[in-house]
Amino acid sequence: MKKYWLFKSEPEEYGIIDLAKAKKGRWDGIRNYQARNFIKTMKEGDFVYFYHSSCPTPGIYGLMEIVGAYYPDPTAFDPSSPYYAQGHRSPKEPWLSIDVQFKEQFNVPLTLHEIKKLPLGQCPLINQGNRLSIIPLTIDQFDLIAHTLSLLNKV
């Protein structure tokens, strides 16, 4: 069964524009156990919203799709990477990466301000746990966001 997610990224670091250009990208640098455990449940074809955080207007700026299967995060083994995680920072189970395929960039994003007005119910994006960089969404939450985005972007 298809699953639904929301991935956060700081656009100055890596934004929807970068993915739109490259078409395919690698989600790496995840150094949180809960997020890693989510990655382990991801399957090709899962839908993922691209959320911009720590920027002037935080919100959902795009849609992508999981491609392939997860694999050990190469940045964890790369001493030149800011995400290098050897020694005591290296867990028994390796940190994981997964690849994503660009699907859509929204001309009008769904801002956090607007997201907070939606009847999403329990969602770590707005309730406690808003520091999680990978957030699972129910199909209802995904559909409500999709519907709202389609209204915002209607021509």
Place this chain on the structure above:
DNA sequence: GCCAACGTTGGC
């Protein structure tokens, strides 16, 4: 730049 929330580390 501040600060609240909360995950992680490490001493005991």
Place this chain on the structure above:
DNA sequence: GCCAACGTTGGC
């Protein structure tokens, strides 16, 4: 296994 100290995330 507890918990204080510390570090990081992310909204504002």
